[in-house]
Amino acid sequence: MTLAQARKRYPMVPREILKWALQNISDPKDLELGLHRLDQARRIQVQYGV
Numbered sequence: 001m002t003l004a005q006a007r008k009r010y011p012m013v014p015r016e017i018l019k020w021a022l023q024n025i026s027d028p029k030d031l032e033l034g035l036h037r038l039d040q041a042r043r044i045q046v047q048y049g050v
Contacts, residue, residue, distance in 0.1 A: 001022065001028070001031065001032075002022075003015075003018060003019060006021075006022060006035065008033045009035075009039070010036070010039040012025075012038075012039045012042035012043055012046070013035055013038050013039050015035060017038065020034070021034060
């Protein structure tokens with residue numbers, strides 16, 4: 001996955017975190033799972049104003 005693909009797929013995740021994750025997490029399953037969970041958490045924060 002490239003940085004552009006990750007930005008498109010996980011828009012709520014900050015760019016710096018995406019860049020770090022792409023460089024440091026080698027397993028694609030773990031990468032997708034972690035970014036998906038972070039994206040969900042950010043959406044919940046925005047939705048509920050936490």
